[in-house]
Amino acid sequence: MAAMDIAVTGLGLITPGGIGVGPSWAAVCDGRPAAALDPVLADNPVQLSCRVPDFDPESLLSARRAHRLDRFVQFALVAAHEAVADAGLDPQTWDGARVGVVLGCADGGPGTVEEQHHVLREQGADRVSPLLLPMQLPNMLAGQTAIEFGATGPNLVVATACASGATAIGTARDLLALGRCDIVLAGGSEAMITPLVMAGFAQMGALSRRHDDPSSASRPFDADRDGFVAGEGAGILVMERVADARARGAHIHGRIIGYGATADAHHMTSPHPDGAGIEAAVRAALADAGADPDDVQHVNAHGTSTPLNDLSEARMIQRTLRGDPVVTSTKGVTGHLLGAAGAVEAAFTVLSVEHELIPPTANLVMPDARMEIKLAQTLTEMPIDLALSNSLGFGGQNTALAIAPA
Secondary structure, three states: OOOOEEEEEEEEEEOOEEEHHHHHHHHHOOOOOOOOEOOOOOOOOOOEEEEOOOHHHHHOOHHHHHHHHHHHHHHHHHHHHHHHHHEEEEEEEOOOOEEEEEEOOOOHHHHHHHHHHHHHHHHHHOOOOHHHHHHOOOOOOHHHHHHHOOOOOEEEEOOOOOHHHHHHHHHHHHHHHOOOOEEEEEEEEEEEOOHHHHHHHHHHOOOOOOOHHHHHHHOOOOOOOOOOOOEEEEEEEEEEHHHHHHOOOOOOOOEEEEEEEEOOOOOOOOOOOHHHHHHHHHHHHHHOOOOOOOOOOEEEEEOOOHHHHHHHHHHHHHHHHOOOOOOEOOHHHHHHOHHHHHHHHHHHHHHHHHHEEEEEEEEOOEEEOOOOEEEOOOOOOOOOOEHHHHHHHEEOEEEEEEEOOO
């Protein structure tokens, strides 16, 4: 065991594929797209989204607790409860001072902001909720999680746009390796599907406009892709040092053995056309893991279904990973979960390694001929000794996680 190996002992997922790890994993393995027309976006130029189905925060939390939390925090708490239970840990008995929380999100709670801005305009300032700031501030994602679980160790929210969830996992790994804490709840959560936010994405030309066939709108690496479909959800991982996990007899789903993070320093929204930044992050993650690019057998790609991102990432994979790994993008099912994407996809990569299954890239009908990579078009069974999960974000943020079996 390398000194920096970190065990994933708990997983929790809330995704457009379903509530919980089981339904979410089944959805991506089955290649069932979640995109649909969204009534909330009925007046928007783009009306597509990938929503979490049947999410009832009052039953999953308590009514009083749910009403005091924005949707992005509700997602995180539900996913964190699943992850902690999966890890076999009891917050009533752990040493909270040795438990950290590191979570990522891109925006905080825009739904609360838009709702209260409407109150301000229609009813006046004295009718604005005193919970506006505690509900919408990004740091409350980690703050409320700490309150929920009595975690009094390091408490951080990172914001690296759509790489946020992956950056949080990498940061948690560093904290554990430095001995700052013994357990970290790490991951990301996002609930940005609001009229204002989606209008902004639409005006940028980033979203698919396939209104005549919503379920096929998110189509990573396909020649006919025209933009991403926004999703929502959360992914939480319980992370511990491998030695500690083994000492308590915990089930280890997989290990985070490498982490790389870089900046393109190129453009505010477009990725570097040659994928130079994500290549540097991948090489850093592999060096951290003590691995060679030829060793990578599977890549869970960022694969947003946008023309520029998919092409630059595919060219990077072809150029850098000479072992011809099997590549998938689970965004064909979930859509783009924005700040939660990196965490959810890291969890899917851990599950791929654990179960020796690579989910198909949903809606991949005709791969872009310019991309000479091995794309998973069906559920693929194979042993995986080393996998990568790639995440990119606006501002040129890049994160790569190297993941290995237990």
